Amino acid sequence: MEEFAAVSGISRPTVSKYFNDPESVRKSTRMRIEQALEQHEYRPNIYAINQNRRLTKSIGLVVPFLVDPFFAEIARNIENLIIATGYRPILLNSQGRSEHEVENLESLRSFRPAGVLIAPLGRESDRSALEAFCEDVPTVLFDSNISNIGHGFVGADxxxxxxxxxxxxxxxxxxxxxxxxxxxxxxxxxxxxxxxxxxxxxxxxxxxxxxxxxxxxxxxxxxxxxxxxxxxxxxxxxxxxxxxxxxxxxxxxxxxxxxxxxxxxxxxxxxxxxxxxxxxxxxxxxxxxxxxxQNYAAVSSSAVETLLTLLSLGDSEYPARREQLFEGRLVKRMSA
Amino acid sequence: MEEFAAVSGISRPTVSKYFNDPESVRKSTRMRIEQALEQHEYRPNIYAINQNRRLTKSIGLVVPFLVDPFFAEIARNIENLIIATGYRPILLNSQGRSEHEVENLESLRSFRPAGVLIAPLGRESDRSALEAFCEDVPTVLFDSNISNIGHGFVGADxxxxxxxxxxxxxxxxxxxxxxxxxxxxxxxxxxxxxxxxxxxxxxxxxxxxxxxxxxxxxxxxxxxxxxxxxxxxxxxxxxxxxxxxxxxxxxxxxxxxxxxxxxxxxxxxxxxxxxxxxxxxxxxxxxxxxxxxQNYAAVSSSAVETLLTLLSLGDSEYPARREQLFEGRLVKRMSA
DNA sequence: ATTAAAATTTTACGCGAGTAAACTTTTATT
DNA sequence: AATAAAAGTTTACTCGCGTAAAATTTTAAT
The missing domain is CATH 3.40.50.2300 (Response regulator)
Incomplete structure (x- = not known):
């Protein structure tokens, strides 16, 4: 970044500011940076970035069973929404096993994501592990509700x-x-x-x-x-x-x-x-x-929006846990 | 780590060594560290770890379309194998789109994984992007072969x-x-x-x-x-x-x-x-x-093994690109 | 043209580990 | 017991960037 700042003629702290939020620098300097970027294809090191940031620009996404196309589909939707908001999704599959779910949460802990969206296994989830996790990381549950766990739930009515x-x-x-x-x-x-x-x-x-x-x-x-x-x-x-x-x-x-x-x-x-x-x-x-x-789109976008709202607030001003249920649409086909 | 080393009564560099490979320290010190670990639940910061390591202890896994249970299943197999070898899998879904595939490779670049397993989209893949990526990162292709790309291919006969x-x-x-x-x-x-x-x-x-x-x-x-x-x-x-x-x-x-x-x-x-x-x-x-x-198990384990072999060698001593094809088993059911 | 506000630059420190080098202690070998 | 090899300790530097503080420049408002 030092070298790149030199060739672009901008100071390193300002370049750093640019990468955190391009809108935070003056338009003229932004253009100079982007111009230099085209020629030198410099990219900040994500490990160095995240070492100093309390919360990273990534969001965890934990699904219980990815071989089920239902979850693969909803994960796909949510991933795209996360990317669109400028975050990076970290997709983890619990593979139907409580041990994996707990491991995934442990793994996410070390990634220090800004927030997490999780569809828990349900009955087999380790309630206390989930609870402890949700106290440390802003977490929204979806699909499968567990009472009073997480900062919100989005699912089916x-x-x-x-x-x-x-x-x-x-x-x-x-x-x-x-x-x-x-x-x-x-x-x-x-x-x-x-x-x-x-x-x-x-x-x-x-x-x-x-x-x-x-x-x-x-x-x-x-x-x-x-x-x-x-x-x-x-x-x-x-x-x-x-x-x-x-x-x-x-x-x-x-x-x-x-x-x-x-x-x-x-x-x-x-x-x-x-x-x-x-x-x-x-x-x-x-x-x-x-x-x-299922209203895949509504569940996905609502889950992401709920989490983003949390992220925009301080931990102290989190709203009360809300459960959002979306209605399904009867689809008549030939079987009944 | 400084503090943890202090309470465990071991020097920090040795603790660091322990986390890189528990077997690399004497049994007595290993036990002292693990004992301290139970009481203080310290965990190394992955960002700090990876900042100084040329290649991280993670392996990228890119699949073309996760909503297809075939890929979800093979991804599940491979994930488990990767975890068993001590690496951390990074699962990325190309969602059937070339742009996503290229983005996934870009994303992996910044993660600096030790190696990558990728099932390319195939015809729609950006050949030059893939080729450039494979020159920088040890990569094994699976399921879908692209001639002369990657350091090996594992798939179906x-x-x-x-x-x-x-x-x-x-x-x-x-x-x-x-x-x-x-x-x-x-x-x-x-x-x-x-x-x-x-x-x-x-x-x-x-x-x-x-x-x-x-x-x-x-x-x-x-x-x-x-x-x-x-x-x-x-x-x-x-x-x-x-x-x-x-x-x-x-x-x-x-x-x-x-x-x-x-x-x-x-x-x-x-x-x-x-x-x-x-x-x-x-x-x-x-x-x-x-x-x-498909012989899911054989394809999965062979792909992982091929990559691990590469990782154990220096870039200079990579073997020639090999294509491993596994036979399928005829499954007679009622449709034909 | 003044002046205040906003943006940028300089300087400096810190994050949490990896790692190299020189030295000391412990273990294994004869 | 003497000795070499292995393991551990000290010390110190490095990675690449975030970020705070003070000084400076640019921009906008009067």
Missing amino acids: NRQYARDIVEYLCRSGEPPCFFEMRTPANPNANKRRQSYLQTMEELGYEPHVISVEGTGWAFEDIGYRQGMAVIEKRLLQTNTVLCSNDRLAIGFLAACFEKGYRVGVGPQNALRVAGMDDHPFARFTCPPLTTVA | NRQYARDIVEYLCRSGEPPCFFEMRTPANPNANKRRQSYLQTMEELGYEPHVISVEGTGWAFEDIGYRQGMAVIEKRLLQTNTVLCSNDRLAIGFLAACFEKGYRVGVGPQNALRVAGMDDHPFARFTCPPLTTVA
């Missing part, structure tokens, strides 16, 4: 999701059973079940929840295996199944196919199957999956 | 992939048409087509390649839309379709379903459809997709 699709299924055919994992990794599943139960009651139908065994994040496999069992044991009380999420539904559809149950609306079909989330592949299942679409 | 599945399809039913994108993003597709043509010829069948329009990385969508068109125009010369990859096949299956074509083996079905890669979701399509399984 699961009650509305389940209500809307249950109402749709009921008025267009037989009322749905609810197919879910008994011990879901993700708290969204519980809210969805509760909302299913409540909506069924309000509509005057008897609810039937089918809670199947299975742990981990291989939801399709669980949906498939347990779907096979459910069909063999004839546990379905009606011809309509609402799966707790699209990935379970994808597995369930595979089980239906193997068992020779035709899925779809209309008298020629044996079953109707629906999911929730509008997984990127839900359009391409056979039949295409009826579901409730 | 596409000729064997196509040969094996074409032979299988031919001996178990009608010879396959080949369904592909006309301008595939990825060079693997070309090799697969060539191998299809050659194998068909060797077996004495007339090849039929159906090259459809479509750019970008939304392969399922292209497979679906163009599959619809292909069916409508009755372009299929036989009842068997080999798709250039599983994601195209997933879209094609959706088109078949919508058009009422039953897919699978046996006389009750109208079409057989197969893919290549063994995409994580290929098991759960309806019907489950017959395909050639």
Whole structure:
């Protein structure tokens, strides 16, 4: 930087100021610097930069399971938003394991990011580790809420999701059973079940929840295996199944196919199957999956905005923890 | 570190040595340091560390499209291997766009990683940018080969992939048409087509390649839309379709379903459809997709090992660029 | 043209480690 | 026990930049 400052004819501290915020220097000097920049392609050393900055110009982004295209897609959205605001995203994948999640937080600690966006594993998260982290680093949770952890939460309005699709299924055919994992990794599943139960009651139908065994994040496999069992044991009380999420539904559809149950609306079909989330592949299942679409864009931008607001404030003036829930949109396809 | 060295009763340079390689200090001092570590939870500042190291203890990992679970899965494998070797992975997603790929390389430059593993976009990659980068940083390519770029390549033996599945399809039913994108993003597709043509010829069948329009990385969508068109125009010369990859096949299956074509083996079905890669979701399509399984583990570990070998050598003693191709395994499922 | 405000330059120090060199202590070898 | 080799300690310098303070110059306002 010393040498570069010399050739550009500007003092080093001013050049340093320029790289922190090009708008903070006079236009004439800015142009001189940028002119010199074209010829000498100097770039500040990020390690030296961050050594002296309390908080770096980077934002951590932790997702629980990147092989799930749902999270890959939301991570992609958030990454782009972070870049657009001039920060650098640090993407970390917890791979469905609590140890990895904790390691990721430890790793982020040493990166000293300005803030962090995290979609926690949920039930399997190490609550105390998360809590301790959030006290040190401005953190916004998304997708999966953990009560009173972090400085805010942005996610899906699961009650509305389940209500809307249950109402749709009921008025267009037989009322749905609810197919879910008994011990879901993700708290969204519980809210969805509760909302299913409540909506069924309000509509005057008897609810039937089918809670199947299975742990981990291989939801399709669980949906498939347990779907096979459910069909063999004839546990379905009606011809309509609402799966707790699209990935379970994808597995369930595979089980239906193997068992020779035709899925779809209309008298020629044996079953109707629906999911929730509008997984990127839900359009391409056979039949295409009826579901409730997450508002990816709204969740992503709201999470980023919430964090940026925090960053613009001092630690002392943080607002109260707010939970922002976004409604989903019913997407009628051929499966139900 | 000064303070921590004081409380542990060891000199700072020795503590520094310990953090660079715990095995490099005597066992007795190592234990004293680790004992002190438990009480004071000191951790070296990574920015200060990397400021003075020519190459950092991190490895860049660039993938072209993380929303594709195939890449997410291989990235997961590689990340774990990198961590196991004591390096820190820096995961970057090119999101199917050349600009992002170049930005990722620029970003990696400032991180000064010890080495980089990259699956390039392929045809859309900025060849000169990649080439320049590989001259500065030890880089191993995987999945998608670009001739003479990087210090090595690890990927699929596409000729064997196509040969094996074409032979299988031919001996178990009608010879396959080949369904592909006309301008595939990825060079693997070309090799697969060539191998299809050659194998068909060797077996004495007339090849039929159906090259459809479509750019970008939304392969399922292209497979679906163009599959619809292909069916409508009755372009299929036989009842068997080999798709250039599983994601195209997933879209094609959706088109078949919508058009009422039953897919699978046996006389009750109208079409057989197969893919290549063994995409994580290929098991759960309806019907489950017959395909050639990538050897994820072999590709991942071989890529990492190749890079680590480079890192253990000086720049002057780099071996000649080697291309390692791994065979795929034919996976017979119900679709063909 | 004065004057105040804003921007820039000079100077200097600090961040938290890596690392080299010379010296001292501990360990292993004979 | 003598000796060499290995490990550890002291000391001191370096990396590349952030940043504070005081002095100076430029710009804007009156």
